[in-house]
Structures are given as C-alpha cells and as structure tokens.
Amino acid sequence: xxIHKLEKIWLVFGIGMLGVFLLILGISTxxxxxxxxxxxxxxxxxxxxxxxxxxxxxxxxxxDKEYEAILTAYVFGxxxxxxxxxxxxxxxxxxxxxxxDVVHGFEIPGTNANMMVVPGIINHVTYTFDExxxxxxxxxxxxxxxxxxxxxxxxxx
Amino acid sequence: xxxxxxxxxxxxxxxxxxxxxxxxxxxxxxxxxxxxVMLLGGFLIITWLAVFILFLVRNx
Amino acid sequence: MNTxxxxxxxxxxxxxxxxxxxxxFAFVALLIGGIAGLLQGLVRSDMIQLPAGIxxxxxxTAHGVLMALIFTTFFIIGFLFSxxxxxxxxxxxxxxRTLGWLGFIxxxxxxxxxxxMILLNKATVLYTFYAPMQASPxxxxxxxxxxxxTWMSAAGMIYQYRYWKKEHKGETTPLTAYMSIITMSxxxxxxxxxAVEVIFQxxxxxxGWVEGINIMLSRTLFWYFGHPLVYFWLLPAYICWYVxxxxxxxxxxxxxxxxxxxxxxxxxxxxPVGFHHQLMEPGISPFWKFLQVVLTFLxxxxxxxxxxxxxxxFEIYGRSKGAKGLFGWFKYLPWKDIRFFAPFMGMLIFIxxxxxxxxxxxxxxxxxxxxxxxxxxxxxxxVATSVTLTFFGITYWLIPAMTGRKLTPKMHKLGRMQTWxxxxxxxxxxxxxxxxxxxxxxxxxxxxxxxxxxxxAAWEPYYIIMAVGGTVLFIAVLMMIYNLYxxxxxxxxxxxxxxxxxxxxxxxxxxxxxxxxxxxxxxxILILMAYTIPVIDIxxxxxxxxxxxxxx
Ligand code: HEM
Ligand SMILES: [Cu+2]
Ligand SMILES: [Cu+2]
Numbered sequence: 051x052x053i054h055k056l057e058k059i060w061l062v063f064g065i066g067m068l069g070v071f072l073l074i075l076g077i078s079t080x081x082x083x084x085x086x087x088x089x090x091x092x093x094x095x096x097x098x099x100x101x102x103x104x105x106x107x108x109x110x111x112x113x114d115k116e117y118e119a120i121l122t123a124y125v126f127g128x129x130x131x132x133x134x135x136x137x138x139x140x141x142x143x144x145x146x147x148x149x150x151d152v153v154h155g156f157e158i159p160g161t162n163a164n165m166m167v168v169p170g171i172i173n174h175v176t177y178t179f180d181e182x183x184x185x186x187x188x189x190x191x192x193x194x195x196x197x198x199x200x201x202x203x204x205x206x207x
Numbered sequence: 208x209x210x211x212x213x214x215x216x217x218x219x220x221x222x223x224x225x226x227x228x229x230x231x232x233x234x235x236x237x238x239x240x241x242x243x244v245m246l247l248g249g250f251l252i253i254t255w256l257a258v259f260i261l262f263l264v265r266n267x
Numbered sequence: 268m269n270t271x272x273x274x275x276x277x278x279x280x281x282x283x284x285x286x287x288x289x290x291x292f293a294f295v296a297l298l299i300g301g302i303a304g305l306l307q308g309l310v311r312s313d314m315i316q317l318p319a320g321i322x323x324x325x326x327x328t329a330h331g332v333l334m335a336l337i338f339t340t341f342f343i344i345g346f347l348f349s350x351x352x353x354x355x356x357x358x359x360x361x362x363x364r365t366l367g368w369l370g371f372i373x374x375x376x377x378x379x380x381x382x383x384m385i386l387l388n389k390a391t392v393l394y395t396f397y398a399p400m401q402a403s404p405x406x407x408x409x410x411x412x413x414x415x416x417t418w419m420s421a422a423g424m425i426y427q428y429r430y431w432k433k434e435h436k437g438e439t440t441p442l443t444a445y446m447s448i449i450t451m452s453x454x455x456x457x458x459x460x461x462a463v464e465v466i467f468q469x470x471x472x473x474x475g476w477v478e479g480i481n482i483m484l485s486r487t488l489f490w491y492f493g494h495p496l497v498y499f500w501l502l503p504a505y506i507c508w509y510v511x512x513x514x515x516x517x518x519x520x521x522x523x524x525x526x527x528x529x530x531x532x533x534x535x536x537x538x539p540v541g542f543h544h545q546l547m548e549p550g551i552s553p554f555w556k557f558l559q560v561v562l563t564f565l566x567x568x569x570x571x572x573x574x575x576x577x578x579x580x581f582e583i584y585g586r587s588k589g590a591k592g593l594f595g596w597f598k599y600l601p602w603k604d605i606r607f608f609a610p611f612m613g614m615l616i617f618i619x620x621x622x623x624x625x626x627x628x629x630x631x632x633x634x635x636x637x638x639x640x641x642x643x644x645x646x647x648x649x650v651a652t653s654v655t656l657t658f659f660g661i662t663y664w665l666i667p668a669m670t671g672r673k674l675t676p677k678m679h680k681l682g683r684m685q686t687w688x689x690x691x692x693x694x695x696x697x698x699x700x701x702x703x704x705x706x707x708x709x710x711x712x713x714x715x716x717x718x719x720x721x722x723x724a725a726w727e728p729y730y731i732i733m734a735v736g737g738t739v740l741f742i743a744v745l746m747m748i749y750n751l752y753x754x755x756x757x758x759x760x761x762x763x764x765x766x767x768x769x770x771x772x773x774x775x776x777x778x779x780x781x782x783x784x785x786x787x788x789x790x791x792i793l794i795l796m797a798y799t800i801p802v803i804d805i806x807x808x809x810x811x812x813x814x815x816x817x818x819x
Contacts, residue, residue: 051524051525051528051777052522052524053522053525054234054235054237054579055234056237056238056240056241057237057572057575057579059241060241060244060245060248060571060575061568061571061572061575063245063248064244064248064567064568064571065568065571067248067251067252068564068565068567068568071255071564071625071629072560072561072564074259075557075560075629075630075631075632076557078631079553079557079630079631080553080557084266084631085553085631086546086547086553086556086630086631086633086634087547087548087549087634088548088549088550088551088552088553088556089549089550090549090550090552090804091549092808094811095811095813096811125816125818151399151816151818152397152399152400152816152818153397153399153400153482153486155638155709157637157638157639157707157709158707159706159707159708159722160265160706160707160722161265162262162265162266162631162634162635163634164547164634164635164637164638165547165548165549166545166547166548166549168482168483168486168548168549168550169399169482169813170482170483170808170811170813171483171549171550171808172549173548173549174549184720186717186720186722186723188709188717189709190637190638190639190709190710190711190712191638191711192324192327192393192711192712193400193818194324194400194816194818194819195322195324195391195818195819196818197324197711197712197713198712198713198714198715199715201715201717201718201720203720235579235583235586236582236586237578237579237582237583238593239578239582239585239592239593239594239595239596239597240575240578240579240581240582242593242594243578243594244571244574244575244578247574247618250618250619250622251621251622251625254619254622254623254625254626255622255625255626255629258626258629258632258635258636258705259629259632261635261705262631262632262634262635265635
C-alpha cells in the first residue's frame with residue numbers, strides 16, 4: 051500500500067506521541083503507586099452495618115497524620131458515623147466506602163479523590179490534605195431523586 | 208452498465224493514469240496538510256499535558 | 268472502480284420511502300430530546316423549576332435515550348440503507364428492503380414503549396440504566412425491540428452486500444458499502460454485550476424470576492457495548508468525510524486503501540476498550556484497566572490517518588485550482604455549500620473533541636474529570652456536534668436526492684445560518700461544561716448549592732453560560748426542523764448523491780480487506796484477551812447478587 055512520505059512522518063509522530071503518553075501514564079501508575087481506585091474486597095450488602103469495617107463508621111487514627119475514614123454512601127447521603135470527618139493539616143486519609151443500596155460516587159472537588167461506590171464491593175481512595183479548609187464531599191453518580199442533595203464535608207485544620 | 212458510462216470510464220482512466228505518472232515521480236505537494244496535522248498534534252500534546260499537570264498538582 | 272457511474276436517474280421510490288421514514292423519525296427524536304435539553308440547562312442554572320410532576324432525571328433519561336440512542340441510530344440506518352442502495356446495484360433487493368421495514372417497525376415500537384415508560388416515571392434510570400436501579404420490565408423489553416430491530420436492518424444490508432458480491436465476483440466492493448458493512452458489523456458485535464445484559468440479567472431480575480443481579484457484570488457488559496456505540500455514531504460521519512466530502516468539493520478521495528484500513532482498525536480496536544469508562548470502579552485490577560487504556564490509544568491511530576486524508580483531499584483540490592503557499596488551498600473550499608460547510612464545522616470541532624477524549628481515557632488522569640461536566644462537555648462536541656452537524660450536512664442533499672428535488676441558494680443560506688447558531692450555542696454550553704467540570708462540578712445532577720459551600724458557588728456563573736448556550740442550541744434545533752420542512756418543499760429537480768472518486772488508480776485495496784472471517788476472528792481474540800480474566804474475576808465475586816431499587 052502506497053503511503054505518502056509526509057503521512058508516514060505524521061503517523062510516526064502521532065503514534066510516538068501516543069506511546070509517550072502511555073509511557074508516562076504506565077510508569078506513574080505502576081512505579082509511583084498512582085493506580086486508579088481498583089479495590090477488590092467484596093462485602094455482604096445484606097447485613098452491611100454488622101460487617102467490619104462498616105460496623106464502626108468514622109475516622110480511625112492509624113499513625114501520626116494518617117487516618118482511615120470508613121463511610122457508606124446511601125440514598126441520599128454519606129454515613130460517616132457519629133460526626134463529620136475532621137483531621138489536622140497535612141493528614142493522609144484513606145477513604146474506604148461502599149453502598150448499602152444503589153451505585154453512588156465519591157468526589158472531593160478540586161482534588162483527585164474521585165471513585166465509584168458500588169454495592170457489594172469496597173472501594174478505596176487516598177488523599178493528603180495539605181491546605182486547611184472545609185472540603186466538600188459529593189456524590190457524582192446519579193442515584194435517584196435526591197442525588198443532588200448527597201453531600202458531607204471533611205474539615206482540615 | 209450502459210455503453211456510454213463504459214466509455215466515460217475509460218476516458219477518465221486515461222486521464223487518471225496520466226495524473227498518476229506525474230504524482231509517482233514527484234509526490235503531490237502536501238506541505239499544507241502536514242503543517243495542519245502537526246498543528247493538530249501540537250494541540251493534543253498541549254491540552255493533554257495541561258490536564259496531566261493539573262492531575263499532578265491535585266494529587267496532594 | 269465503482270465510482271465512475273453517475274446515473275442521473277432519481278432514487279428508487281420504494282427505497283426513498285424507507286430512508287425518509289428513518290430520517291424523519293430521527294428528527295422527531297431530536298426535537299423532543301432538544302426540548303428536554305433546553306429544560307435541563309435552565310434547571311441546572313436555577314433559572315426555572317419544573318412544573319409539578321416532571322423530574323429533572325426523568326428529562327435527562329428522555330434526553331439521553333432520544334438523542335444518544337434513537338436520533339443517532341435511526342439516522343444512521345436510514346443513511347446507510349441509502350448508500351447500499353446507491354452503490355450496490357441502484358436499488359435495494361426486495362428482501363433487504365423488507366428487513367429494513369421490519370427493523371424500522373421494531374425500533375419504532377421499542378422507542379414508543381420506552382418513551383411512554385420514561386414519561387410515566389417508571390424508568391428514570393438514565394440511558395445507561397445501571398443496576399441495581401430497577402426500571403419497569405417494559406422498559407427493558409422496549410430496549411430489546413430497538414436492538415433486535417437494528418439487527419434486522421443489519422441483516423438486510425448484509426444480504427444486499429452478499430448478493431452483490433455473488434453477482435460481481437472478484438470486484439472490489441464500493442467504498443461506501445464496504446464502510447457501511449464494517450459499521451453494522453461493529454454494531455452487531457457490540458450490541459451482543461448489551462443484549463446479554465438486558466436479556467439474561469435485567470429482564471429476569473426485573474420480572475422477579477431471579478433474586479439478585481451481579482452489578483459489576485452488568486456494568487462491564489454495558490460498557491463492552493458503550494464504547495463501540497460511540498464509534499457506531501462516528502463511522503457514518505467518517506463515511507461522509509471520506510467518500511462524500513471529496514466529491515462535494517470537486518476533488519478526489521485521497522486513498523481508497525487507507526480509508527478501508529482505517530475502518531478495519533476501528534473494527535478491531537473500538538470494542539475491547541470498555542474499561543476506560545470504568546477506571547474509577549472497584550473490582551477490576553489496575554493491570555486490566557491499563558491494558559484496555561493501551562487498546563483505547565490504538566483506536567486513535569485511524570483517526571490520525573483520517574485527519575491526514577481529509578486535509579490532503581482539500582489541499583490536492585485547492586492546488587489543482589492553482590492555490591499557492593502553505594495554506595492557500597483553504598480559500599478554494601466551497602464555503603457557501605452547506606453540504607460541505609456543516610460537515611466541515613463538524614470536522615473542526617472534532618479537534619477539541621478528540622483532545623478531550625484522550626484526556627478522559629488516560630487511566631489515573633480520569634480522576635480529574637470522571638463523572639464531572641467535563642465529560643458531558645466532551646460528548647456534546649463529539650456526538651452532538653461533530654456527528655450531528657455531519658448528519659445535518661448529509662440531510663441537505665439526502666432529502667432532495669430521495670425526493671427528486673434541487674437545493675437552492677436560499678436553502679444553502681438557511682443551512683449556513685443553522686450551522687453557525689449550533690456552533691455558537693455549543694461553544695458556550697460545551698465550553699462552560701469543560702471548564703466547570705475541571706473545577707469538579709458533577710454531571711447528571713440537578714441544581715444544588717451544596718448548602719452554600721463556596722466550591723459550588725464558584726460554579727454558578729458557568730451554569731448561566733450553559734443555560735444561555737443551551738437556549739441558543741435549542742433555537743438551532745428549531746431552525747433545523749424548519750430547514751427539514753423546507754427541504755421537502757424545494758423545487759423539483761435533480762440533486763446528486765455525492766460518491767467520491769478515488770484519486771490514484773494504482774491503489775487497488777488488498778483482497779485481505781474483505782476476508783471477514785479473518786477480521787472477525789481477530790476481533791474475537793482481542794475481546795477475549797481484554798475481557799476473559801477480569802470477567803472471571805467479576806463472576807467469582809462472593810458478595811452475592813443485589814435486589815432491585817426504585818430510588819426516584
Ligand atoms: C438543544 C440541544 C441540546 C441541549 C440544550 C443539551 C443539553 C444537555 C444538558 C444540560 C445535559 C445534562 C447535563 C447533566 O446534568 O449531566 C445533557 C446531557 C446529554 N446530552 Fe445533550 N443537549 C443538547 C443536544 C444533544 C444532542 C444532539 C445529543 C446527541 C446526539 C445529546 C446527548 C446528550 C447525552 C448522551 C447526555 C447525557 C445523558 C446522561 O448523562 O444520562 N445532547 N444535554
Ligand atoms: Cu448520587
Ligand atoms: Cu469510550
């Protein structure tokens with residue numbers, strides 16, 4: 051098949067560009083631990099709130115400035131235990147979430163904390179809060195009539 | 208296919224064969240095409256890098 | 268060489284009827300979907316509240332179904348039938364036409380039932396109908412009718428093609444027909460996934476025959492279909508760009524063989540890539556996500572080839588008219604010709620659209636944009652502008668060609684105005700969606716100020732721009748409906764069905780390009796490679812199935 055010389059150059063350039071993008075993505079994913087949220091752990095939906103870790107919702111301190119935040123997304127809110135999350139500036143928080151009903155989303159606008167919350171499976175996302183403030187947590191997957199009111203916050207101070 | 212279209216076809220083929228000989232020697236001038244697609248490529252790179260940087264900045 | 272024949276005879280009457288019925292149905296869907304779109308834009312910016320009874324998400328379901336599934340599919344099938352008729356023998360075989368009508372009736376019936384269920388608020392599950400939200404079984408049955416209808420039409424086209432092949436042993440299939448067959452093959456292979464989801468998962472579960480549904484499996488089957496779906500929209504537009512546009516501008520097809528090659532690459536790589544819609548989901552490991560991201564990037568290559576071919580056919584034409592300089596050929600393009608201008612604006616918009624697509628598909632970077640309005644902005648450029656404007660451009664010659672009428676300068680002018688209004692409205696709406704999406708504003712969400720949170724307050728100005736852009740777009744929809752009506756009142760005459768000629772005779776496409784067994788085998792191998800292990804993983808999920816929820 052005859053291909054014009056300039057088209058060959060263009061295709062080599064274009065395929066090279068795609069290759070470089072993939073290389074950057076691949077290396078940062080697998081060598082620097084930037085995998086997209088892909089947790090695999092199954093959890094029983096029926097008696098969710100009796101099953102660890104969801105029998106104790108809320109923040110667990112793991113280390114100095116390292117926390118685990120256990121929550122569920124349900125129609126139409128986020129269950130964060132007895133109170134909304136509060137952590138000191140510079141904390142790394144591992145969010146672990148699932149849903150007792152339909153599929154929801156978990157997003158903190160302005161950060162990379164963004165994951166799907168699927169019933170029957172636990173999903174994780176980790177974020178380090180270097181700036182103080184009251185961060186919005188919202189649902190970004192349509193889940194029913196009250197979808198737009200689903201929210202909570204995490205306060206960093 | 209009717210007779211006339213058959214004739215038309217051969218006539219066109221002759222013209223095209225002539226065209227073709229010329230283009231085989233010195234390939235057709237596609238400098239403008241090349242410049243256009245390279246601009247497109249540049250645009251893809253810039254937008255992609257911009258969002259990749261946003262991703263890195265937001266990674267906390 | 269198929270293309271030299273330029274019969275002046277009008278289109279076969281019976282075929283015209285089939286084609287026109289599809290096109291009109293598509294435009295009715297566009298009008299109703301457009302009304303929903305307008306209201307969505309106004310609600311999201313808090314400019315109006317919906318009158319009692321209608322919900323935002325009900326509108327959004329109607330909009331998604333009618334635009335993404337119905338408008339596109341009806342238009343595509345009508346258009347492809349016209350091309351098969353035109354290039355494979357001058358008219359459809361009776362059996363092909365009958366299959367086309369059967370398809371039309373099934374799809375039409377399915378659409379009506381689905382629309383009624385949405386209006387009754389029995390199926391407010393959006394056009395992706397994710398389990399465990401459970402719609403009425405009638406909604407799922409309606410979807411089956413739509414899909415089965417498309418299979419009948421596909422069978423009609425394949426029948427026509429095989430008959431032609433038998434009658435023309437050893438000849439190369441005309442480019443239009445070849446591309447149409449690839450498009451429909453892609454569609455049939457892709458819809459198998461959603462058919463399995465609907466028939467074996469959703470219907471038995473919604474009827475109460477089975478207790479639980481495997482949610483991740485249903486999502487994976489949906490997106491196995493969902494990505495090739497977008498190529499099913501795009502490929503007919505590419506047919507116009509590759510085959511019809513060169514003829515319209517008065518030039519030649521740059522390379523027949525490369526055009527076929529790019530369509531083969533679309534067939535191969537647009538299916539095993541559904542995980543790029545599931546990058547933020549649990550239950551699929553990062554390795555398999557990344558593998559599908561790599562395959563997704565491969566499907567960019569045929570679009571890079573397309574970009575070159577299109578510019579090349581423009582430049583070669585311009586230079587043949589004496590254009591000078593690097594970009595001088597640009598001036599020689601027929602800017603006043605709506606058959607060229609609307610698809611050209613579609614091509615232009617495909618540049619930012621493609622850039623957005625690369626960003627969306629980039630594995631972990633998807634976290635920046637996933638489920639934000641950025642994504643909505645993106646596909647309003649791809650399907651709702653590049654594809655839609657191309658379909659409008661096709662309509663301007665297809666209707667007169669079908670009805671034995673002639674385009675007038677006034678019609679060209681109406682068309683150009685419509686195109687500009689669409690582009691202006693879309694630039695505002697989609698531009699605002701892209702920006703506010705990068706700030707994190709979620710898609711598929713009615714108006715909310717999130718209890719006065721400052722992040723959400725910063726989104727409001729963009730919502731206003733979206734609403735204004737959406738209103739302008741809606742005006743463009745109305746203009747298009749008016750133009751469609753005008754097309755049926757044009758003066759009697761002859762309008763050409765533009766089929767381009769190939770520029771270099773030497774390029775006879777390799778025989779291998781029509782070994783369907785070979786290509787379909789490779790598709791199957793690629794699909795098995797990309798999906799087998801993750802699907803086994805999903806099937807082994809021990810959490811059991813989920814019951815249904817009605818949360819609207
Ligand atoms: C009058 C023109 C249009 C307007 C005003 C409009 C407006 C909108 C708005 C405001 C949204 C919803 C944003 C959200 O809450 O997520 C939306 C979603 C959507 N639009 Fe359009 N749109 C128009 C035309 C089109 C066309 C022509 C197509 C496709 C051919 C299209 C396809 C879609 C799809 C697939 C969705 C997503 C539905 C979902 O998320 O479930 N739109 N549109
Ligand atoms: Cu929600
Ligand atoms: Cu996709």
